[in-house]
Amino acid sequence: MNFFNILAEPVGVSHYLLVGAVLFTAGVVCMVIKRNALGVLMGIELVLNGANINFIAFGSPVLRGESTVSIGLDGQAIALFVILLAAAEAAVALAITLNFYNNHATVDVDRAEDLKG
Amino acid sequence: MADFLIHTGGLPDWIAWAITASLAAFFILNVIAGGALAFIWAERKIAARIQDRLGPTRTGGKFGWLQSLADGIKLLTKEDLMPDGADGLLFRLAPYVSFCASFAAFIALPFAFDFVGQRLNVGVFFVIAVLGLEVFGVILAGYASASKWSLFGAMREAAQVVSYEVPLGMCVVVPVMLAGSMDLVTIGEKQAGWFFQWYLFHDPFTFITFWIYVTCAVASVNRAPFDLAEAESELVAGFHTEYSGLRWSFFFMAEYGSMFLVSALAAILFLGGWNGPVPVASLLGLSDGSGDTTGYFVRLAGCANLMTKATLGVLIMMWVRWTLPRLRIDQVMTTCLKYCTPIAAVMFVGAMLWTLALPGGFFRGLGRPAGEIREGWLLGPGGMSLQVQKNGEAPPSSSRFEQSESPVSQVGL
């Protein structure tokens, strides 16, 4: 069907997926262009949220409650775990960043190229 | 009310819903703003009394009724400054973030059992979470105003609030467990009846939990003795050092709003919510559930109940503030991590065991987590079955609140 009709239709999973896609892309771009390690971290958070939106959308009782392909509650559960693990990841990543900052006196990820081949 | 508008007023639905929603919002806003005015006045008087002074006496009558109103006007007319070097955008946005946070938390707070902006079935959780957002505005303010005092204040507040969310959450979980629901309305309903039906008196553990909750609540709205964020003796005024005028007053409203909020939460979770100590209504044979006008007035009475309890809580906070000395940051952290958290955890386990041991609690009809759990759900894989017995009447979430369904429930906010 026409691509732009999406805007004319009642809200369905695809709309959520669109939002997720935008967030995901934004996160990736953020990871790519931010030189600040914390910026990269935020990019990661954005990416995770994009994924989360997809999970929620697929598992949502409101959107696809009676649909046969709904993953039902699993979506929410997985989203929950994603959130928790994101928190953990943020803690560790931040710790690493601070360590890097303490050792290199900068948070510029371009300066973190000790592994350069 | 929306029904009333639709059916009798013959308005189209969405206008009716819009009117209702905006009315509710207006009501809540007034609770905060007017509450803030009243509380500021009350605080000044109480502080004065405790310090053996008189406090405001002139403005508006003998007791200085209009003192805080005058202050408000002064603040409105004041020029608000922004230090150069400050991050303009964040500096401007920060107060509104705080205020919106504490304002949005009121959405899920029931004043009587269907006087509620939006009846969320994760109400408690929602309130706590949104309340936690308030700190963000503070941090932004502290950072944006390019002053190290502000920054330190913000840091402290952030550290304190975020860490105090842990024991706070644990304390909140206890009544949630007893009621078997996170829906504030359900929790309140569970405590209907005489005052000894309140969760405060459910068992010794809940009793202790209540006091832990009070401590953590005071800390999480960073009032004295936990007001490290605006420790005027160390940091000039903490995170709002650079603020003045209207923005400053927004911070203040946010603070008083959240004070009132946590007090109301305490009232609902532990002190029976809108149920008075004596079930007058049911004694008179009025069912507050019925949608007719008497029921409406009964709900108004319940609303008054809750207000009273919450106000009492706020006054107690003031009293504590002007009585106790301020803690050091490390002491604050110690209190949270070394004392409140373990005690709360123990209380949680204790209450759970208590519920398992005597499901009736001290008195019949209590401690039955029957809120949202249906029998059908109890036969899990492997025949795992919880020690849950269902309430006599149908769970409130299913039958009793049909006509009181606010339109906002479909739109999610």
Add this chain to the structure above:
Amino acid sequence: MELEQTLPILLGLAWITPLFSFVAILFFGPRMGTHGKNAASVATAAIVCSFVFSLSALLMWIGVHGMSGGSHGSHHVLLKDSQTVLVAGAAQWNLADHQPSGSEDASEAVHPAHDADAAGVQPEDAHNLHHSPDSSDSHGAGAHVPISYSGDWYTLFKVGSLELTIGWYIDALTLLMFVVVSLIASCIHIYATGYMHDELHEVIDHEVHLVAGGHLHRPGRFSRFFQSLSLFCFSMFGIVIAGNLAMIFIFWELVGICSWFLIGFYYERKTASNAANKAFILNRVGDFGMLIGLMALWGALGTFRFADSVTMSLDDGKPVVAKGLFNLVRPAENDHQLIVPDGMVKASASGEIAGIMIEHATRPRDGESELKSRISQWRSDGLGSWLLIVAGLGIFCGCVGKSAQVPLHVWLPDAMEGPTPVSALVHSATMVAAGVYLVGRLYPILAPEVLLVIAYIGMITLVIAATIAMVATDIKRVLAYSTISQLGYMMLALGVGGWVAGLFHLITHAFFKSLLFLCSGSVIHACHTNDMRRMGGLAKVMPWTAGAMLIGCLAIIGAGIPFVIGFSGYYSKDAILAQSLSFVQNNPSHQILFLAAAAGASLTAFYMFRLWYMTFAGEPRDHHVAEHAHESPLIMVAPLVVLSFFAVVAGWSFSGEGGLTGLLEQARPAGTSEGASHGLLQVSLMIPAEHESHQGAVHRSATLVAFTTAALGLLAATSLYLWKFVSVELLSRMFGPLVIFLSKSWYFDELYSFLCMKPVLLVSSLASGTDRHAIDRFVDGIAWCARRLAVFDDWIDRFVVDGVVNATAHATWNIGLKMRDFQTGKVRQYVMFIVIGTIALFVLASMLWNSTIAG
């Protein structure tokens, strides 16, 4: 608690305790106290425990069955006994079948056994019960059955009819052996604690001369000594308690290996290690014969069990009786007289059986019936009796090896290389006793011909060993040869039918021989030499030892006031002589047996007192030795006292028929107590019943002969070595060659080296020659080819393989250098790569599988 349930427990404990101490010392020995000092206490405690256990077992036995010989009991006693056999057979704890617990198993097993024999399920017992009265008045105590309990602890495995079990066969003999062995072993342990104290610290072995000159310095092996000692006792107990031949064989070999450990204790000494090897190898030679015997028995009879075993059959609760060896060879139907069992008859008549089976191939049942009818006839034809004889001889071969009979006796004198306590243990109670014990245990299945052979072997051994002992100068060697000759006595006694006499002598000899060895040990300990010619006059220095030794000598020569009282040896040796006398009277053609025994008595007296005089009496010949000599410490003297006490009283009988002989009578094999048992092939051979030798005439004359011969020997020794009427040198010069011949111990070693070692060496030199000249050449050739090949291979390796490998490596290296540039170390670029990859993948996938992209 019933006796048949108590005894296995007690004796089993007594048996297993030394094993525990062995294991304990094996693992923690060196850590027990300083230099493993407490290992001695552990081992001693263990052996004393087993002594206590076995003593209490013996006392319980006496409490139930009394001390009087069963053969003279009245008949209802016999009925009880025969039932006891049944019950004991039923009450076996077979751990292999899944009975919940021993006791209830026993209780449920007992009742079926009773009503079984009431219902006459076992015909032999029914027969036994009914016919005992008339059989009794027909000939003496015809139906006498030894009281014995047997059973199994554990079944190792069960293949067809072969069933190896750890079982028990307990009768008075077992109990006596247990008590004696544990008692003597305890004394020896205590003694050894003192004797081996040198091993507690660094030992300088003066008999080992290193190539670099000087003597060997080695750490002490105190704990190791006691560890081997404990294992030794454990194995001996195993032999004694064993309920079947297989188990006996196992522990037989264990004893062998223990003797190897102990004799080779000072293994740095060439002589010691040689002696150990010699003992072990000679025992192996004997055990080969024993294996043959076992195979003959099992192949023909299909069981190793001694006693009948009653097992509940699985389909119906009825007890199933599996006949044991004894009951097979001496069936109760036959009044326990020895007949060739059916199995052996069939085995040796296999040809005929095959014929019968073929002609009745269509109707096998008739074949069976005809077999049954023909068996007795075949037996009367004498088929199978050779099999029985071979079995007996084979097993006796093992005994020859173990208890050092001619021609396998040469290991025993060399075994003196071990520490003296070991010699005492080996020669008194344990190892050499094992052979005699085995002959006594298997007595029921030994055909008269076998017994005759045993008798002759024993006689020859007796004389040869005694003559050698006359001229030996090493004090321990004298004792060793005397041991051999005493063992010869026992074998002789058993061979001429003196079952009780032989085992009685075994026990008494155990006491006084261990006493003698310990005494010699303390002498050696005092003088640091074995050579009697350097001793003399030690009686003044070490009175206790001298006294104990004197008692030992008197006991071994069987001194006593005739018909009144005497040392233990007096009774046993008299019994032997009497039995041989009655045997000779019955078979005049074998006069030599009695004469040799009598002569042996006087020789014994001679060399024993020669030893005593040369050691203790007269003047010290070597002052250097004499002034060093001293009395041994108390811990070594106390066992001497204990043992000498037993050496004196062991033979006394307390009330009428009581005493050791009475107890042994209870264990006498069934059917040996009544009159003549005739040979299978040579019917004229007749072995008299033992109690006939107790008749007045025979016994009296035997006693007199024994006394006179012993007195003569004593007189000769005294006149030669104490009064010195004739100088010994003169005599030895007169009989020079004879003396040399004797002191070379009849050139047995040379004979063996000529007969066995020379051929072996020849063959081996031939083999080595072939090896060196033929095989090595071949191998070298192959090696040469291999080297050539290797050179070529090396070339290929270097130029082809390495070339490829290096090329690959180089290529990889260059690629790596190229790839380096991608590894920028910039996180953001990595992310970018990831995303690009993802997109590429997605596009690729959508192109390949034409998925629903773009609607």
Add this chain to the structure above:
Amino acid sequence: MNTGFAITTGSMFATIISVANINWHGMFFAIFALAACAMAVAVVLTDNVVRMAFYLVLSLGATAGLFFLAGAEFVGAMQLMIYVGGTLVLLVFGVMLTAQAPFVSMKTPQRDWVLASILAVCLLAVLVQASVGVDAWRTAAVSVGGGVQREAPEPSATPLGMALLGMRVDNDSSGIVTPSIRSGYLLPFEIVSIHLLVVLVGAAYLARAKRRRTPRAVETAGQSESKEEVRVAS
């Protein structure tokens, strides 16, 4: 293309503001979705780290709103609490601790911008195609919005909690309660809890105060002290 776009946007507004019955769900979805996307883009576009954090907060908050709309209240609240309340506070802490003047805004070379934008366009195209491509996803199953639903809100937290306890009590697609169809989440739950504990310890270890030779040692050490506590608490 342009015209089609205009038409469809027009039709969109028509659908949203239809006087007869206003599609609240659609409206709020539009609000939240636009907020989330705009804020995410803002995160990308700003150079100032603190503002990035601020925009991120708003974006995530809007996402939480979307969760609420989608009927996952619990997850939404969780998002607010943990993400916005915890993780981001943590992030802002990091920002402030490392916010020396040169690092607050670090310029990215133009080349990267160009590359990234090309990349973004491709990725977005792929994702959008994927999300719009499937027809089954484009129709909302239940007719949300419009008429007032009379039945009580379906509890969402309890099935989740029971699932975390290892019991599945949620209706599967056929609508009947069949607990044993899908497995619970007890094990993942435990694993995650252990994981969080490990992470706490590890983070505290990584960021512990070390003695260094650089003069900057003192303050960073002092700050990392207070930061540890926050991390433990969040």
